[in-house]
Structures are given as structure tokens and as C-alpha cells.
């Protein structure tokens with residue numbers, strides 16, 4: 288598979304064309320950003336961890352019947368994926384209050400919900416990814432009603448698989464963000480990444496944060512936390 292021209296450089300990954308028009312290569316960087324790009328830094332080794340973690344978790348999703356963009360891991364930082372047209376919605380599932388939910392609704396972090404919540408942000412950096420509901424998304428023609436139904440169903444299914452797996456690893460899944468895309472035939476698949484950049488993961492016993500909040504909140508031990516969460520995954524994810 289030949290890596291052709293770069294078509295996009297995002298905050299955490301680069302995307303390349305290949306000699307197959309239906310396949311892209313994503314290349315994970317160590318660059319870290321927070322607060323809509325206002326805070327910038329480097330987390331050494333993050334690209335390798337996020338690439339490998341995402342791929343292993345995507346394989347788990349496929350096994351659970353959730354279609355994904357994953358094709359093949361090519362190197363430590365590079366993965367072959369199916370090209371999709373990204374649905375411009377960030378899909379956020381929460382099991383426990385944290386982050387913008389706690390801030391927006393004036394509650395403490397750490398409240399365990401009776402059932403998971405779902406919310407959407409409009410994926411638009413210029414607007415700062417504003418919160419959006421299903422009706423707004425339909426009005427803006429970001430997706431069809433049927434696509435939103437599918438996305439919601441898959442997102443809750445991802446939560447069930449992810450929560451159960453992280454629990455085996457002694458990790459509590461607090462919340463996470465997913466992105467979905469359309470294949471050229473219109474099929475909705477899970478795309479982008481599932482990593483400590485996009486999930487809040489707390490040690491089940493100590494509640495120590497093992498995710499990007501260590502970077503966002505200047506808690507220190509960022510690289511150690513990424514390495515720890517990857518080791519927990521590897522210990523419970525036999526090949």
C-alpha cells in the first residue's frame with residue numbers, strides 16, 4: 288500500500304491518500320491540544336499509544352457487531368483505514384459527570400448516572416464545536432434522521448463494550464467522544480480514534496486520572512498515565 292499525498296493535518300493526526308481511492312492512512316502525532324487549540328504541547332509517545340489502543344479497541348467493536356473504518360495497522364503510528372466522509376458531529380457519551388457537563392450544569396465531577404447520556408457537538412473549529420441537538424443537526428442537514436438513529440445505537444453499543452472491557456482492566460470509563468463517517472455506499476461506520484485523548488479513564492480504586500485531563504489540567508505525570516493505561520489494556524487484550 289503506497290502512501291500518497293497528505294490531504295489533511297489535524298491537531299493529533301495526519302491523513303494521507305493511498306493508491307486505493309477507498310483507503311486512507313492515518314498517522315498519529317505526539318502533539319496535544321486542549322481548549323479548542325488554545326493550549327498546545329507534546330506528549331512523548333502518545334501517537335504510538337493512541338494508534339495501537341484505537342486499533343485494538345476498534346477490533347473489539349467489530350467483534351461486537353459495530354462496523355468501523357479500521358483495516359490494518361501499518362506501523363507504530365500509521366494505520367490503514369476506510370475512507371469516510373465524516374459526519375460533522377462529535378458524539379459524547381457520559382457515564383459519570385465530569386468536564387463540560389459538570390461545568391455547564393453546575394454539579395461536581397464523579398456523580399454516577401443511572402443510565403448513560405448522549406450529546407452532540409457540531410464539529411466546527413471556527414465555532415468552537417458548539418453543543419447541538421438532533422433537531423438542529425437535521426435542520427442543518429448534517430445527517431439524516433435514520434443516520435442519527437444508527438449513530439445513537441452504535442454509540443451506546445460502543446459504551447457497553449468499552450465500559451465492560453475497561454472495568455476488567457480496573458479502569459472506570461467516565462465519558463468519551465466518537466466520530467462516525469459514511470463509506471462511499473452510505474454505510475455509517477465508527478471512525479477516528481478511541482484513546483486517552485478522547486476518553487476519560489479513571490483508576491477504579493484510586494480514581495486517579497489516566498487520560499488527557501492530566502495535560503488539560505497540568506496535573507503532571509502525563510506520559511506515565513498514557514503508558515499505564517496502555518499497559519492495563521495490553522495485560523487484558525491477548526492477541
Ligand code: ADP
Pocket residue numbers: 295296297298299300301302311356368369370371372373466468478479480
Ligand atoms: P482534528 O481535525 O479535530 O484536529 P485529528 O488531528 O485527529 O483531529 O485529525 C484527523 C482527522 O481525520 C479528523 O478531522 C477526523 O474527523 C478525520 N478522520 C478520521 N477517520 C477518518 C476516515 N476514516 N476517513 C476520513 N477522515 C477521517
Ligand code: UDP
Pocket residue numbers: 377379385386387388416462463464484485486487499
Ligand atoms: N472530547 C474529545 N474531543 C473534543 C471534546 C471532548 O475527545 O473536542 C472528549 C473528552 O476527552 C471527554 C469527553 O469527550 O472524554 C467529554 O468532554 P467534555 O464535553 O467534558 O469536554 P472538555 O471537558 O474536554 O472540554
